Structure formats: C-alpha cells, structure tokens
Amino acid sequence: MAKNIKVAFKHVSKEYDLYQNKSDKIKSLFLPKSKQNQSFWALRDVNFNIYDGETVGLIGINGSGKSTISNIMSGVIPPTQGEVVINGETSLIAIAVGLKGPLTGYENVRLKLLMHGLKTSEINALMPSIIDFADIGDFMNQPIQNYSSGMRSRLGFAISVHTDPDILVIDEALSVGDSTFYKKCVDKITEFKEAGRTIVFVSHSLGQMKGLCDRIIWMHYGQVREIGDAQEVADKYDEFVRWFNGQPKSYKKEYQDDYKTTQKQPQKVNYPNPNANKYRLSWFDKIMMTLLIALAIFFGYFVGTGHSVMGLFKASDDRPAENQVVKTATTETIHIETNKTTA
Ligand SMILES: Nc1ncnc2c1ncn2[C@@H]1O[C@H](COP(=O)(O)OP(=O)(O)OP(=O)(O)O)[C@@H](O)[C@H]1O
Structure with a gap:
C-alpha cells in the first residue's frame, strides 16, 4: 500500500541576507535585489518526503540548517525557492519560537491555543492538563521572559502536545529539560507515535535519535548528506564527527571556511517557489x-x-x-x- 506523504520538500532553498546594520535591513525592502547586501544560502536544493506515521530525525553539526527546515515546515519562515507541501496541521516545539516574552504562562497558553482555532471553553477545559504537564507551579503567573530555558521548553511542550497536531516538530526542546521532564516528553512522543502521528525531531543527541526515530535526515552545510534508516545514518554521522574531531585545528577551520564560502555563492539552478507571491511585498505594501x-x-x-x-x-x-x-x-x-x- 502506498504511504501518504505528510511533508514534502521539493528543491527547497533558503537565502538569508547578511545585513551590516539595521538601516541596511530597512533599505533592502526598497532596493532591487542586485543592489542588496551579501546573502547566505542556509539551505540549497533540499529534497525529501516524510510519510504519515513516521518519526524522522534531523541531524547535523551547528549551522547545518536543521532549525531552518523545522521553521519552514512549521510556517514560521517561507522558503526562498522550491516548494513545500504540508498535508495537515503542524505544531512546532522549539525553545526560542512561539512564546511571547512579556506575556505570562497563562496568557501564552491562551494566545497559542486561540491561534490554533480553539474556543475559550475548549481552552478552559484543556488548561488544568497543560498546567499539570508543564509543572512549573506559580511561574504560570510570571512573564515568560523570566523563565529558564527548561521552563520555556516545558510550557512550549505542554501547549503543543495539547493542540493535537497532525505533525509534531520538536526542535531541541528535549535537550534543556531535566530527566523527569525528559521521561514525560518521551512518553508523550511514544503515545503520539502509537497513535500514528508524524513527528519530526531535531536533536544533537544520537541516543535520542536512535531511540525515537525511524529515519534520519543528515544535513551538512545546508544540503542533505544522507537520508535513511535511523541506525545506519546515526552511525555514519557518528563516524564523521569522530573523524572531524580528530583533525588538526587548522584543517577544521579550512574545512568550515570552504563550506561557508560556498554557501555565500549564488544559486546555480533556480527553482521557483510557487507560493512566493504570498510572501512578496507589493508596491502598495511598500x-x-x-x-x-x-x-x-x-x-x-x-x-x-x-x-x-x-x-x-x-x-x-x-x-x-x-x-x-x-x-x-x-x-x-x-x-x-x-x-x-x-x-
Ligand atoms: N536570520 C538569519 N540571518 C542570517 N543567517 C542565518 C539566519 N538564521 C540562520 N542563519 C544561518 O543559517 C545557517 C543554518 O542555521 P540553522 O539555525 O538552521 O542551523 P542548525 O543546524 O539548526 O544549527 P544549530 O545546531 O546550531 O541549532 C547557519 O549558518 C546560520 O548562521
């Protein structure tokens, strides 16, 4: 039986502008692309499918593009080129995304659930269970800018699992919690898996990856290096990390600089983003x-x-x-x- 595709990335690339200061950023809104600053391709021609009910891990060294993928997948940022197909509702759990610093824990819960289309009565019904899962006590009344990263993660995780998403994207959110919370999250993820939900999991922990994922996508400087069985890809990645760490410092720097330089070069082939007009500013907007x-x-x-x-x-x-x-x-x-x- 053919598997249903939940997420498809087709020739997806993401370009970031490298601004020198804030005024450059404002100027760039009005200047033609050719007159703008240097840019950086955080993703280049990324292709993969994620199927219904799969748990897929995203792995790679710092800056390889994992969070850029999870943010595009969750609709937080648009791709510059290529097409992203999402069949279902995505919920992203990431420490830095989605929670509003000046609002209290309670207010953040309400805001996020309202944004997911829940009614006040539904939010009130879910609130005790969210508070229980987050388990941060009186801090629910405090602005979340006063929270530790572990507390943010607890609240973010508690909210997201209660929104009942089709696709759960977990970006490094497990790495900051203590072991009790980690166990609670893993139980919840297992429950999600058993219910046939799709999970995308970003982590630096190979142990977590091997334990939770069916397949792994290994990102390397904005490009897919390997996709396949979790155990196999995790082992290859582990081998690479060991090899890289064994290299002299000067070689490591040269290796990294070479890739970063390549990431600043223009695209060789352009794949249009069919939804680009949705994100582009018209002259009226400008x-x-x-x-x-x-x-x-x-x-x-x-x-x-x-x-x-x-x-x-x-x-x-x-x-x-x-x-x-x-x-x-x-x-x-x-x-x-x-x-x-x-x-
Ligand atoms: N807003 C931005 N402007 C310019 N460059 C950016 C921006 N956001 C990310 N980048 C760059 O894009 C690349 C990919 O970043 P991303 O956060 O996706 O990597 P990552 O694999 O999640 O890294 P980490 O493991 O450190 O979390 C990095 O080189 C980063 O510096």
Whole structure:
C-alpha cells in the first residue's frame, strides 16, 4: 500500500541576507535585489518526503540548517525557492519560537491555543492538563521572559502536545529539560507515535535519535548528506564527527571556511517557489510601510521631545517672543522654589 506523504520538500532553498546594520535591513525592502547586501544560502536544493506515521530525525553539526527546515515546515519562515507541501496541521516545539516574552504562562497558553482555532471553553477545559504537564507551579503567573530555558521548553511542550497536531516538530526542546521532564516528553512522543502521528525531531543527541526515530535526515552545510534508516545514518554521522574531531585545528577551520564560502555563492539552478507571491511585498505594501514609518518618526519626535503637535499649526505671530519665554520660565522656577521652602 502506498504511504501518504505528510511533508514534502521539493528543491527547497533558503537565502538569508547578511545585513551590516539595521538601516541596511530597512533599505533592502526598497532596493532591487542586485543592489542588496551579501546573502547566505542556509539551505540549497533540499529534497525529501516524510510519510504519515513516521518519526524522522534531523541531524547535523551547528549551522547545518536543521532549525531552518523545522521553521519552514512549521510556517514560521517561507522558503526562498522550491516548494513545500504540508498535508495537515503542524505544531512546532522549539525553545526560542512561539512564546511571547512579556506575556505570562497563562496568557501564552491562551494566545497559542486561540491561534490554533480553539474556543475559550475548549481552552478552559484543556488548561488544568497543560498546567499539570508543564509543572512549573506559580511561574504560570510570571512573564515568560523570566523563565529558564527548561521552563520555556516545558510550557512550549505542554501547549503543543495539547493542540493535537497532525505533525509534531520538536526542535531541541528535549535537550534543556531535566530527566523527569525528559521521561514525560518521551512518553508523550511514544503515545503520539502509537497513535500514528508524524513527528519530526531535531536533536544533537544520537541516543535520542536512535531511540525515537525511524529515519534520519543528515544535513551538512545546508544540503542533505544522507537520508535513511535511523541506525545506519546515526552511525555514519557518528563516524564523521569522530573523524572531524580528530583533525588538526587548522584543517577544521579550512574545512568550515570552504563550506561557508560556498554557501555565500549564488544559486546555480533556480527553482521557483510557487507560493512566493504570498510572501512578496507589493508596491502598495511598500508605499503604506513608508507612510507608516514616516508617521512613526513624526509622532515619535513629538513624544520624545515633549513638544505639542498643535504647535505646528499655530500662526507664527501667536508664538511668544524669545524673551517672553525666558521670563515665564523664571517666574515658574521662583514659584516652585517658594513652595519648597514653605513646605
Ligand atoms: N536570520 C538569519 N540571518 C542570517 N543567517 C542565518 C539566519 N538564521 C540562520 N542563519 C544561518 O543559517 C545557517 C543554518 O542555521 P540553522 O539555525 O538552521 O542551523 P542548525 O543546524 O539548526 O544549527 P544549530 O545546531 O546550531 O541549532 C547557519 O549558518 C546560520 O548562521
């Protein structure tokens, strides 16, 4: 029987612009691509399918593109080129994604579940179970910017598993929890697997990968190096890491620099993203953005300096003469001083 594809990456590439400063970033919205800064291809021509009910691991050294894939898969960022097909609803659990720092634990739960389309009554019904799973006590009332990474992960995991997703993407979220929480998460993942859900798992831990995954995708500097049986790919990756760690420092640097340089070079073959127009800014959007930025600077100036906007519209004759202003200020100062002395 043919397996149903849950996630398909077809010639997917992701380009990031390497900005020197914030103003470069704003300028890039308006400049043609040819005049912009250097770019970096975090993913190049990535192809894979993930099937219904599979648990697939993403492995690779730092910067190899694992989180870029998990973010594209979860709709957090768009691909630059190629096509991504997702058959179902994805829920991403990652330490740095999806939770809003200034909001409390409770507020984050409500916000995330509302975004998943749940009604208030459904959220209220799920709340006790989420609180129980996260097990962070009174911290539920605190803004999550005060949480440790383990606590964020607990809350993120608790929320995501209660959204009942078709595809669960877990990006390094297990690596920061303590062993009790880890066990709880693994039990939940096993429950998901047994229920036939699809899981994508990003981790640096080969032990976790071998224990939980059916297949592994090994990413290497933005490209797929191997896809296959979890045990086999994990062993090959382990062998590579051991080999690499055994190399002299100068060789390691040369190896890394060579790949990074290649990642800065333009694409040789371009595969269009069929959904690109969904993400592209139209000229209308650009004009509206310019107007909004101009208005923000305009009002920001008045808020920052304490001047009144109405002052702009006053006839110049109505404005007090310079010496008059000085006189008023002096009178006020004397008045305040007098009050202070009498008090
Ligand atoms: N916003 C960005 N702007 C520029 N480069 C970026 C951006 N985000 C990621 N990158 C680069 O893209 C590459 C892939 O990053 P990604 O976070 O996907 O790697 P990773 O495999 O998840 O790494 P790690 O194991 O360290 O989490 C890295 O070289 C990173 O520096």
